[in-house]
Every structure is written in C-alpha cells, then in structure tokens.
Amino acid sequence: MPPAGAAGHDAGMVTTTPAPVVVAPALPDGYRTVTVPPEREAEYREVDGLAFAMPSTPELEAQLPLTVPFERAMAVEAPDGTLAAVHGSYAFRLPVPGGSVACAGLTWVGVRPDHRRRGILRSMIATHLARSLDRGEPVSALWAAEPAIYGRFGYGSAADSATWTLPRGAALRDVPGSAALTVQLRTADVERDSAVVEAVHAACADRPGWMTRETDVLRRRVFLDPVPWRDGAEPLRLVTVAAPDGEVRAYALFARAEKWEATGAAATVRVRDLAARDAAAAHRLWSFLLDLDLTATVRTPGLALDDPLAALLVDPRGRATLADNLWVRLLDLPAAVAARRWSGDVDVVLELTDALLPGNAGRWRLVTGAADADGLRDARLERTDDRPAVRLDVRELGAAYLGGRSFEAFARAGLLTGESSALRRLDVAARWPVAPVCSWVW
Template structure:
C-alpha cells in the first residue's frame, strides 16, 4: 500500500496530536496541547494518510543553531510518530525521506533531532552528534576546590521565574553562541521552559529561580524544582532537580551551583549537563558526582556541499571524502574539503578518495564531538590514505563539546 503524505491543515490538529499521544503513550493536559499547537509550524508538518485516518506524522521547527564558529538555519525535527496499528508498513521511512527532501528544497543544509529511540535514526543518515551526563550529587560532599572562582560583587536573588522572564531571555541570548548545538529560543520555547501548571511539574513542586547579579545587572540564572522529603527518623532528605543553569562567566556559574547545592533540607541534586561541564572541574571530590551517559542531539547533513563550509575548523585540512548516502542521493559522491584559518570550501571532484564514510558519520562529527576515529576503529568507515581520518577528526573537533540542553 501507499500512504499519501502532505502537511496538515490547522483543523486537522486533533487527529495529528492523537497520533503522537498514542505513539508516545502520553495524555497531555489541554493546556499542554494548546501550547504545543501554538508552537507548530503547520506548513512544516507532514502526515501519512490511510484513507481518512492519519497513520503517521512528523514536523519541523525552523531553528537557528550554533555550530563551530557561527550559526546557521537548522531543521529541528520533532513529533515523529506512527500509530501502533500501522507499524512495519514503511510509513516512517516514507515520512523521513519526504521530510529530508523538503528540508533540502528549503535550502537548509542540516537537520537535527532528539531521538526517542536511538536505534531508529541512523537508518536515515542521522549521527549521534552530542552527549549528555545525567549527574547526581550528594550535597554533603559537594565542596568546591579552594581556587573556585569567586566575585565578592556577585549576589544571589531568589525570584519567581515568570516574573523575570526578560532577564532570563536576555542572559540566554548572550550565551547561546558559546556552545555548538545550542539554539535560539523563540516565544514558544520560552513558554515551554517556564511552564509551571500542575501537569508540567511531574510530581515536583513549583518552578523556582535564582539570579546571580551585581551592580551592572544579571550575570546568570538557575531554574530548578524541589521535592520535600524526610526519612523515617525525621532527617531531611529533600531532592532538587536543576532544569538549567546559564551564566556569562565562571564566577556566576560557580555561585549559582553553590546556590542549589547549599539549599537547606536538600540532600541530593540532579541535573543534565554537557560531558565537559565546568561543574566536573569545580568539585573538590569529583568521585561524589555520579554520572550516567546518554546520547543527546542527533544531526543529519542534508547538503554536504553547503554544510561543510558553513562551520569553522580547529585545524587545516585538505582531503577527498567519498560520502555514502542512499536517502539524499545528491550527497552520494566524492567531495574535496579544504579548510584553513577563517574559510572552508567543499567541491565535487572525481579524484581518488582519502576516506569513505556514511553520511551519518559526518553528522556525528559536524558539531565537533569528534568520534570519527572511534568509527574507524569500529570498522564503520574506510581509510584509503593513512592518517586521513585523524586529520579530518582533528579539524572537525571543537571545544566546548556540543550540547543542545533543551529537548524539542
């Protein structure tokens, strides 16, 4: 069978959202559904139809994302779902292929997503491009190193996050360019960040906030939720979950972390942070930080010729790359990548390749995570010229490591 695919009209939103709800096993509250609808770009939705029934869906957020050395338009893929009754019929493949063709037609060179299941998206050319540490810290053992940054001019102020939204937005806009994978937040993204109705709390209490500021203004903020608990002996055993901590400088960052780690009645703090988060260096006893690794952002290079020159490189490189791509055939050829200080070019060539790789490998390296050597050792790409993989991996690496920080 074939399933016609097209964008939905706004009137079809209830059927579209019902597919998501069924596939994810989630029943959103009406206010969450309305918030979600308000953020939907209906011309960037796609639905696969079985007669009058919507059987599968996906959508895109039009985003501006930080990449090494700059920023570029990125298709933020979201809402990928197929009804359980219609699995194994090729609907997902048809949706993903159509979506990538549409992204290419719009001129976006890169797509990105958060994967609900990490086994899925490599089939469509996405590579794991960023990682996250889920950390747990016991507050009684959370002392910082003696030389941790400190500014006596800085102070903390307890705030209600919604009441200082302008301060939060301004601060975030000033730091978003510092790490690849971060992306600009529009009004709807901020609505989601600050959402604090009962369905948004997931068993935690109200969203709380701290500002780190001096006479010149706000230099950082923390958003978090808490759970008040006592053990059987009446000893405090509260938990605090950091939603995000953003800061313009190391002293503000350190002060905000102390603000959550020193919270009265709290014995455990949890957070999701980049793999190279400064917090890991601040702790005097780093073994007290318990961390679990997970994949975070996945990236798809949709247009090799446009994407590779759109970022900066950490070292010069001049190499011929043979790209394998059976979903976006315009990429499947040999490309000469030449990059130096401040400029890069990528042109089609017929020369013998220095290395051959699947397009997913380029996606995994695009934001600077630098796992090409691992893929070579795993036998997942081919090196024809000795040292060419190391040279490309070095050139595409970046510090700080990529991390998006907010699921879309």
Template sequence: MTYPIRPIDESEWSAFGRVLEEAFGWTPHPTQSERFKAETEFDRTLAAFDGEDMAGVTAVFSLTMTVPGGRQLPVGGVTAVSVLPSHRRRGVLSSLMRRQLQDIRERGESVAALYASESLIYGRFGYGRAAGELSFRIATRASAFVPGAPHDPALRLRVAKPADVRPELEKLFASVVTRRPGRYERKSQTWDSVLADEEFDQRGSGPLRTILAEDDDGVRGYALFRIKSDWDANGLACGELRLNELEAADPAACALLWRSVLDRDLVTTVTGSRPVDDPLTTLLADPRQLRAGWQDELYARLVEVDRALTSRAYSAPVDVVIEVEDDVCPWNARRWRLTADPSGAECKAVDEQPDLTLPVNALGAAYLGEGALIERLHAGLLREHSPGAVRTLATAMSWGPKPWGGLVF
C-alpha cells in the first residue's frame, strides 16, 4: 500500500502534533508545543496520509553545523520522525525517510543529522553514530583538580539572571561554536528554548541560573544550571546542581567555571551531560569521581558522498578508492577516490578497483571525526581490499576535539 506524502501547512499543525504524541507516548505542555511550532519550517515538514488522516510525519531544521576543520556546513537536522502505532511495518517510515533524503539533497545539503529516540532504527537509512557523550554524576566533596590546573588572576565570576545577559551568552556561544564538530548555530527561537524558565521547564529543580567568567575585556565563559535543594534526615544539605551548559573561550575560564559549580554551597552532587573529551575528564585529580556513563548522541548521514567528504578537513594524508554501498540514496552507490591531506580534499567518481568497501552509515559514523572504522573492520562490517587502507582512512578522518551536538533538535 502506498501513502501519499507532502508537506503540511500551519492549519494542519494539530494533526501533526497528534501523530507525535501517539508515537512518542507523551503529551507536551501547550507552551512546549508552541515553541516547537515556532521553530518548525513548514515547507520542510512531511506527512504520509492514509486517506484524510496522517499516518506518519517528520521534519527538518535548516542547520549550520561545524565539521572537522572548523568549517560550517548547511545540514539537514532531521526531527519529529513518527509513525502511528496502527501503521507500523507498512512502509510508512521507509517512504518518509527516502523522500526526506531526496528533499535534503535538492536543498543542496550534503549531510543530514539527527538524534535517535531508538538507536536501532536509523542505520538502515544510512545514518551512523557520529558522536557520543558522557552523562556524569560527581560528588563535590571529592572534586579536587590536579596541580597546575589553568588559572588566570584577571578572571572573575559574575552571577546574573540568564534573561538579563542573553546577548552576552549568545555572543560567547557564537565565538566557540566552530571549535567542535557537531555544534550548530542557534537561531533566536532556539535560544528562547534554552533560556525558557516556566514552571514546567524547572521540573522541581528551581529557576535557571547562570554564572559568567569575565575579565575587563568581556565574557570568556558561562554556565547555565538549576539547583534542586534538599536536606537529609540529619539536617545536612544534599542539594543537586544540574548543569545544562558550560561554554568557555579558553582553558582558564573553563576551569574557573567548573570550580564554581563544583564548589557551590549546599550542593553535594553535580550532574549533567558533556562531550566524551570534556576538559573535566583530565582536570579531576581523582578521575574515578566522574561517575560517568557513555551514551550515543548525534547521528550523521552523507547525503552526497563526494560533496560531504570534500567539505571537511583531514588530519593526515589519504589516497584511497572507497566503494560505497547505499541502497537508499543510489547516487552514492559507486566507487569514489578520496585524495586529501591537511591542506584540502578531492573526491571524484572512478572505475578503479576499490581499496575498501563499506556501507554509507560507516562513513556517517566517521564523518565528524570520532570514527569507528577500525572497530568496524575488526567486527567484519566492512571489507578491506588493500592492506592498511582502513587504518589510513581512519587516521585521516579522526579529529580532536571529539564531536558533540550538545543540544537535541
């Protein structure tokens, strides 16, 4: 059975939302729905119809995302992928995802990215896990730093209400967004959501707070957080500081901000999610105190292999012929010669014998620099025809700092 697919208009927003609610099993607060609506690009929505009724939906945000080398690319940020429980396993999702990738290509975006509600879904559509993150819990009493942690006597801390310093937060974020692959520019509506502070945003954790690290020239970093105040049966404080964001322009500002949240009075625990290589992982004198769990974060998909691979930087020279397997975007399914070094890259279609053969989701996983090509080789998930080709490609595509989106879209 086929289901007609088309973008929705604003008058169909309620029906679009009902599909999301059924698929995800949740009911958003009306204000949350309005915020999402304000960010939605209606011409980039898609809905599959069973008669007059929506059976599945999805949408794309037009993002500007950092890739290795600090370049910012237009990226299709896939979101709101949902199918009614009554229409599962009927091809609705496949039809939506294939149509969406065609639309992304027509928009001129060579890369798509998403956050996966279920990690097993998107590999079959060519997406690979491109970034991970650490969800951590730190006991503040054991959070001392190593000797020699960066310090700048010119820095000072300033407490402020987030809404009052929004221009300074936006400026600082814009200055650091190109440093880490996976970060993306924030539009005004995104900042509205980041700084939202209604009761349902607080979820029992109190108002949103910020502290700035600055010198006479201006702000060099900030932390956004909430504090859930609590006391144990003996009357001892056991508050939890829930860190939303910590952004810094330099190591000294970063260290000072971490100390400010770890040394907060009446707080015994700090929790949050950070990149896998966050400076805190090496600043702590006792790294075991970072009780962290790894989880997948951002997923990436190369919509046009040649354009995507020439749009990022490389850490080392590489000259390989890659045979790409891609049954969703057939224009990618051929052999590509990638020639690159730290000065630039070229990727062109060839008829030469391949040095390696891999599925397109493996390239997506490696694209932002975290990479798992060697692991996939050892697991038998890609084929190496020229000895050492996979290691050469993996070395060239590796990057630091590690990728991290940092904010679900």
C-alpha cells in the first residue's frame, strides 16, 4: 500500500483567503516568549521533567536524545531569566482521507508547577498556532496528556484507539496465505533493524492519522530500551513476518515480563509497536505473539478501531479498552479542506466560531467538485453571506476532519446545530471507510 499522498491527493498551502491572524494573549509582566538554543537543552528538559513529574537520572538522560528540533523548540522565560514553560513541534505530513497535509505536531507542552495559573499555556498555544501558519502548516495535531485541556484551544478529538488485553492462545479466524509466511525473532537492534521497521510502517500510511517517523532521531526513539523503562521485562525483541521471496510484510517490537504463579508461568507480552501490510501478514504476526511459551497475557498498543485483529478474534468480547488518540486543530481552513478528498457531493454553508483564530470565524460555503473514477471529490471552502445550514465550532470541524466522527452525532450531543439534511450530506461526504489512528506517541 503506498503512503498517503504518494500517488494521490497531496495539498499544501493553496488558499482562497489570507491565513488567519492569531489572537495572542499577553504574558504576565516580566515574562517573554523565547526560542531555545542548543546550549539551553538541559534547562528545557528540566522544565519538561518538572511539568510531567518524570523520574530521571544522568545515566538515563544520556540515553534519551532530544527529539524536538531546536528550530521548533520554544519556551517562556520568567522575569529572573529562567525557563518557566516549554513547548515544541515536529514537521509532519498528516495522512488525511485520500491524501496528506503539512501538520505541526505539538509536543513537550509543560509549565513549571510554580508558574501555573498565569495564562502562560494559552500564550504558548497562540505562539504555536502563529508559527505553524507562518511555516505553511494548515493543521496541527497532538496527543493530549489531559483531554480536558486542548478543546479550549480548538483541538478536536479526531481518532480513538483500542488497547487489547488477550489471553495466550486467543483463537483467530483463518486467513488464506498466512501459513506460507515465515517468522523470524531477534533482539531488536536499531542499526540493523530500523530501515526494515520504517519501510513496513510507512507502507501502512494510507490510514488517516498514520504519521510516519520522518527524522532519524524519531526513527531511533522507537528502539530506545533503557533498563528503567523495562519495568522487569526482557530487552526489546523484534519479530518480522516475511513472504516466500523474503520481503518483510509485518513486524512487532515487544518484550515479555516474566511472572510465575502457583499454577505456573504467567508472563505478559507487551507489544510496543507493530504494523502489517496485508491481512495474511497480520494473521501470521498475531498467531506468533499469541502463542509464546511461558506467557499468559498479550497486551497490544493502541490499535485502530477497525484494526484487522478486531475482526480476526473469534472471541473479542470484553477485551479492549478505548482511549482518545489524535487531536486535530484546523488552522488554515481552505487549505485543510482542499488537502483531503471527500466521499460524496455536498454544498453546505457553515457558520464557524474560533476563539483563537477569529479570522476563521464566520460563514463559509463547503462545495465539492465532480467525482473521479474512484467516486472521490475535491472540495473548496469559500466565504459567503448566505444563510448557514450548520453552526459549529472549529473544534468539531477538526474532530471530523480525518473521517472518523459524525456531525449528526455531535448535533445529538448538543455540540453543534444544523438542518438534518445538511448534516447527513456532510457526514456522507466527510466519512472515510478506514478508521483514523496514529500508531505511535511522539
């Protein structure tokens, strides 16, 4: 499967209206926004550790590279010149329905506990949005440590994931071709294995939200395995699934945590990261992980709600925990709308609110064009004075952007208002047959 945008729709910053201006709240007296140079890396890390209460040692810090590029590392400096808060971002391509779009991946957002409740977070978010727009990134996305925070800034929960806890030997339905694939197990080694892992992972990026690890430091980070992180588990292992011609079709990075009970061995298999290019490879991979000796339980990472595992399990009942996955914030509305494909014909007037980007507020006409051979359509967003059929906040529009949310469901929850026929047309046009998910936390 080709990466999103490789042979399909791939839009950048083509807009019909000027990009909106961010309303940036003032910082408290004496505080100022600064960039973070390499010589302040230790201080940058310290603020992040204080904000997230992360235990660390000099030995552990030496093993953990700073993944945020310095040109995208920002902070708020206190009156005494120390850093009071930090944030950063990554330059991603976000797979969207039928294409991809430039995306600022917000990360490392933290305020020191002794500088909270002063409006610093709101100022940092405004800085991030403004810098993203200046770089030509129409969309921002993040993982929310606390889901109650980011909706205030226009981010909408756009994807969910399911973490499965399965017993050893959980039965799977048969898939033709699975038995012909071969499995190889070894201790993971970043120098030897990174290219293979990333090739398979990138080949699965036709799923909305499935961002690839674009820098060497991010690709290496998935292999990091410091002893304090293992919580009693073995060193990180890699299992690959290959076709008869030797091409790797699936992989999983995992570790087993030894445990013994009165009835015998009861180790847990903790899967950190995995991807499979086709159904047979997925079946062969899970058949291996679900039948390791001396184990009793297999715990998956967060998987898409329609991941093949969900359909393959003979007994899926009561074994999955749902969690929010990606949160999406639309910055340049016309560019974001043009970047994705639409599954149906729609011509609807929206009235939007956007507290941080008031230039996005007002009435917009969303219009799709003619269908191509696959039934997909381009769309454009234009200013209009016509009467709106749907009224909503940018938060809900961002939540629906990857095709995994329902406008009608938002209306039933009282989060937007609209004419039933307009909501139905929007849902048909915006929905996508593959559930969105991001497979890794940055």
